[in-house]
Amino acid sequence: xxxxxxxxxxxGPDDLDATRGQVRAVLDRFYAAFExxxxxxxxxxxxxxDRATCVHPGALPVRGAAAVGRSWALVMANTxxxxxxxxxxxxxxxxxxxxxxxxxxxxxxxxGGPLDSFGAGQxxxxxxxxxxxxxxxxxxxHSSPVAPVQVLSxxxxxxx
Amino acid sequence: xxxxxxxxxxxGPDDLDATRGQVRAVLDRFYAAFExxxxxxxxxxxxxxDRATCVHPGALPVRGAAAVGRSWALVMANTxxxxxxxxxxxxxxxxxxxxxxxxxxxxxxxxGGPLDSFGAGQxxxxxxxxxxxxxxxxxxxHSSPVAPVQVLSxxxxxxx
Numbered sequence: 204x205x206x207x208x209x210x211x212x213x214x215g216p217d218d219l220d221a222t223r224g225q226v227r228a229v230l231d232r233f234y235a236a237f238e239x240x241x242x243x244x245x246x247x248x249x250x251x252x253d254r255a256t257c258v259h260p261g262a263l264p265v266r267g268a269a270a271v272g273r274s275w276a277l278v279m280a281n282t283x284x285x286x287x288x289x290x291x292x293x294x295x296x297x298x299x300x301x302x303x304x305x306x307x308x309x310x311x312x313x314x315g316g317p318l319d320s321f322g323a324g325q326x327x328x329x330x331x332x333x334x335x336x337x338x339x340x341x342x343x344x345h346s347s348p349v350a351p352v353q354v355l356s357x358x359x360x361x362x363x
Numbered sequence: 364x365x366x367x368x369x370x371x372x373x374x375g376p377d378d379l380d381a382t383r384g385q386v387r388a389v390l391d392r393f394y395a396a397f398e399x400x401x402x403x404x405x406x407x408x409x410x411x412x413d414r415a416t417c418v419h420p421g422a423l424p425v426r427g428a429a430a431v432g433r434s435w436a437l438v439m440a441n442t443x444x445x446x447x448x449x450x451x452x453x454x455x456x457x458x459x460x461x462x463x464x465x466x467x468x469x470x471x472x473x474x475g476g477p478l479d480s481f482g483a484g485q486x487x488x489x490x491x492x493x494x495x496x497x498x499x500x501x502x503x504x505h506s507s508p509v510a511p512v513q514v515l516s517x518x519x520x521x522x523x
Contacts, residue, residue, distance in 0.1 A: 254455035254457065254462070256453070256455065256462060256464050256489070258464065258487055258489060258505075258507070260507070260510075261507070261508070261509060261510030262487075262509070262510070263451070263466060263487055263509060264451070264453070264464040264465075264466075264487060264489075266453060266464070291423070291424070293416070293424070293426060295414035295416065295502075295503075297414065297459075297460065297493055297502065298458070298459060298460075299457075299458060299460075300457065300458075300459075300460040300491075300493075302414075302416060302491060302502065302503045304416050304418065304424040304426070304503070304505075306423060306424075327418055327422075327423055327424060327505075329416070329418060329424075329489065329503055329505040331460075331462060331491055331503065333457055333460075342455075342457065342462065343455075343462045343464070343489055343491065345418075345464075345487075345489040345505040345507070347418070347420070347421070347505070347507030347508075348421070348507075349421060349422070349423060350420075350421030350422070
């Protein structure tokens with residue numbers, strides 16, 4: 204049997220609540236930039252580094268700040284209207300790195316479509332941020348569609 | 364225009380090649396445990412902490428080492444044969460954290476099916492590892508299917 208002891212120095216910072224607030228504020232800027240299709244604001248959220256990595260839903264990884272920025276320009280050009288409602292947001296902090304996982308409930312509308320016609324979908328995303336001299340930046344993002352039927356249950360009891 | 368200067372102290376370790384080797388070794392143990400359906404080996408790869416987070420393809424996040432272990436037990440119980448061929452592996456290191464993104468080319472076979480009948484699929488995964496006193500451990504994993512048609516191109520030139 205392997206040892207199942209504590210994993211040692213992998214601790215969060217002393218000011219965990221403040222850190223979580225800072226991380227959440229950067230995430231909020233990310234979604235605001237996405238919803239308003241503000242490419243400059245979107246770029247400013249990301250780490251300006253060749254380590255920046257983004258996996259858009261159904262896509263292969265895009266790597267490096269320049270390529271990630273171009274990918275967002277493409278996404279924004281093809282998304283007339285978009286609104287996010289986040290649920291199940293979890294922020295885990297480890298030193299100068301934080302991982303945020305959440306469910307993104309997405310409301311979309313086609314340009315020129317009837318005003319009462321909306322599409323809705325659900326994606327799940329993992330967002331890893333790092334603390335830099337200029338504040339927290341988005342380092343890695345992976346977003347994927349949620350399948351209509353959940354094939355996995357992590358031991359949660361079902362009501363019926 | 365926002366400043367686009369260097370992001371400061373977000374640096375990799377001095378021994379970057381050695382670190383990448385250690386991280387890759389843990390990933391190799393992860394895939395070996397998955398392929399051989401060795402649940403103890405799988406659990407030993409993960410951070411033994413409530414921050415462990417795993418997004419299986421098409422699923423919602425599973426959080427905490429205990430729930431993540433149970434989810435792997437379920438996956439393994441429903442996967443008779445599985446082989447991974449990794450391509451496009453990229454390891455980015457930031458201090459005591461590393462992010463590995465790759466394409467997983469998966470070969471599967473149904474139990475009791477004809478010997479020459481295989482299924483093949485492609486998933487893309489992001490794996491975030493942290494350095495602990497007991498070595499690198501898998502902290503966050505997010506895996507998702509690759510859509511048959513790529514709707515995003517990050518500025519790569521196409522041949523035709």
